[in-house]
């Protein structure tokens with residue numbers, strides 16, 4: 002157990018082992034224990050998660066019915082019903098979060114993890130949130146995107162006094178509109194969010210008596226995760242909150258590839274992915290092999306007339322995007338941020354470009370003197386894996402992950418949607434690597450290579466001739482005629498030095 006020392010031993014004693022927690026029986030036992038009269042008078046027992054694994058959906062045992070979400074490398078917080086009110090207990094506290102195997106970070110989070118657990122409620126639910134502050138400084142809780150009374154909005158100093166160290170505040174409101182939301186502190190925000198204090202919130206639409214929301218479809222799989230980022234020096238464990246944009250760990254739910262679980266779905270499943278961005282920059286999220294629609298933002302479900310197909314959607318700072326598609330192509334499909342620096346793990350931005358320089362002998366010598374010395378490979382970055390360069394402890398290789406055909410050369414904000422025809426409904430297990438059927442995979446050409454065909458125009462240009470651009474339609478490249486020459490004029494800058 003990697004829980005940091007805390008004086009709240011009582012809380013740790015309530016910690017649920019994940020295996021026990023996953024069993025429905027264990028969950029029911031907790032729910033039953035929490036309805037005793039003594040318990041009702043007290044705070045709901047805090048539930049703590051000790052592992053960064055993806056928990057299966059938490060099927061509601063009490064309250065209104067709904068189709069639960071799956072939080073990537075996360076979990077949903079159990080609640081108790083108290084006279085018709087859904088009560089949750091969030092505990093703000095220092096946590097140890099495994100970013101990926103080989104690296105653990107000292108973060109601040111909720112109930113044992115960063116991000117905190119996902120909160121799932123139903124449109125119209127009255128919700129009571131107990132927020133206990135076990136941090137070394139004051140905090141608050143802001144319920145990002147919700148309709149609620151002003152005094153429940155959680156901006157420290159503006160809507161309420163900050164929650165002092167060791168105290169518990171109560172927030173209570175009705176979850177008025179269905180959609181995807183987030184929660185985070187609005188107190189020493191720069192530090193607290195850079196340290197990992199955030200969580201996801203889903204308000205499901207009411208489905209009483211077969212009622213259906215006109216803009217919210219039922220789906221077979223509903224995933225959610227937050228985009229977050231950290232600046233943790235190689236070899237150390239605590240993020241530097243003052244870094245605004247140059248973070249070196251780009252994470253989904255405080256996990257970096259290959260630590261991010263895949264999204265495992267059955268062929269032809271309708272899939273929803275909810276993504277919230279609490280980093281300080283935008284992330285163009287790109288899905289391979291399928292097109293999706295944006296069916297919701299933090300403002301709620303989008304009107305049908307506003308939806309168009311895309312394969313990449315930009316999620317700006319503070320935004321949420323909800324994308325939907327039918328997973329009708331089998332395979333392992335990459336899902337990643339399209340900023341290529343965000344699919345890398347820690348690297349110095351001052352790493353010199355060493356393409357063309359053979360320094361493999363040299364680097365070992367330098368590393369004897371400067372253990373965390375890292376440079377780029379001589380043929381590109383892919384060299385670095387091959388060179389088996391030693392990296393400091395407590396850090397991740399920059400490009401990593403191994404697939405069935407070799408190194409994936411990714412890190413950070415990268416995972417896969419794994420679409421399988423034999424994935425059982427309701428089963429979220431990783432089915433392993435996809436084996437492409439024979440004849441459906443890129444292969445090496447072993448025949449003779451023909452001379453590359455060149456444009457006539459290119460040859461003409463090289464000979465200093467007038468360039469022919471107006472080619473009759475239907476003529477293949479390399480067989481262009483020059484019956485209607487067009488003269489190209491090149492204007493050179495004159496006089497001004499600002500060019």
Ligand SMILES: [Cu+2]
Pocket residue numbers: 251283284285338339340343414
């Ligand atoms: Cu990104």
